[in-house]
Amino acid sequence: MRLHLRLCALPVLAALLVACANEASEYVERPVEQIYNDAYRELQRGSYGRAAAEFEEVERQHPYSIWARRAIIMAAYAHYLQNEYDTSILTARRFLNLYPGDPQAIYVQYLVAQSLYEQIVDVSRDQRITELAQAALLEVMRRAPDSDYAKDAQLKYDLTRDHLAGKEMEIGRYYLDRYSYLAAIKRFRRVIDNYQTTTHAPEALHRLAEAYLALGVEREARLAAAILGHNFPASPWYRESYRLLVQRRLRPLKYRKTWIGRAWSSLFSS
Numbered sequence: 001m002r003l004h005l006r007l008c009a010l011p012v013l014a015a016l017l018v019a020c021a022n023e024a025s026e027y028v029e030r031p032v033e034q035i036y037n038d039a040y041r042e043l044q045r046g047s048y049g050r051a052a053a054e055f056e057e058v059e060r061q062h063p064y065s066i067w068a069r070r071a072i073i074m075a076a077y078a079h080y081l082q083n084e085y086d087t088s089i090l091t092a093r094r095f096l097n098l099y100p101g102d103p104q105a106i107y108v109q110y111l112v113a114q115s116l117y118e119q120i121v122d123v124s125r126d127q128r129i130t131e132l133a134q135a136a137l138l139e140v141m142r143r144a145p146d147s148d149y150a151k152d153a154q155l156k157y158d159l160t161r162d163h164l165a166g167k168e169m170e171i172g173r174y175y176l177d178r179y180s181y182l183a184a185i186k187r188f189r190r191v192i193d194n195y196q197t198t199t200h201a202p203e204a205l206h207r208l209a210e211a212y213l214a215l216g217v218e219r220e221a222r223l224a225a226a227i228l229g230h231n232f233p234a235s236p237w238y239r240e241s242y243r244l245l246v247q248r249r250l251r252p253l254k255y256r257k258t259w260i261g262r263a264w265s266s267l268f269s270s
Helices: 002-026 032-045 048-061 066-081 085-098 105-117 128-143 148-177 181-194 201-215 218-231 236-247 259-263
Strands: none
Touching (some): 032 066, 048 066, 066 105, 085 105, 105 128, 148 181, 148 201, 181 201, 201 218, 201 236
């Protein structure tokens, strides 16, 4: 039995040796310019996977050349075009670790942010990737605030804030529908405290008025409605809040000495 096992192992070993020999025979050292140009041609053809492999070959064969530094950036870009975002991020961050002062570092940081941004999912799912994208976009703005990359990062950053606010609203509505008013208020407060300038602010104010009324906290409900009417008088959310108050013979109330009044105190300066 032992002899039989040894004999069976021989073909496997032989196959491994042949595979290694074939792999060695495929390695052909080429001039760095040739590899880089071949990679670039593959990129132009839309063969992003082949292009990434060729750019990586530049660094493998000529690790200390100026071409190698460029090739890392181009490999990260090719992986991004291939929708291989995680690989693109790893490659880009390796470049940033190796060459933090390189003139192209801001572009590479932007590529990291863009790769994260492209992976943002709808608000029904976990938003960790949105938070990571937001941090990466902030880093772009910090590194080069006057650059075109920073301008685009600012736009995307604003969208991530709106997205995160949308997640808070979804959770808040979930609690509201289940009569968990305190838990709902906590989520709507986060929108008012942290995301006042997003598109979700009008609904958050209305939902606060709704939840406070359900708890019988009339002063807070009236104040939320007042702020909603002051900032968004044409909003359907204000009309709905006003209707809820009128049903209870109440009116909006401007009153500062509450958390929501302090959060929006600038409204009452006049």
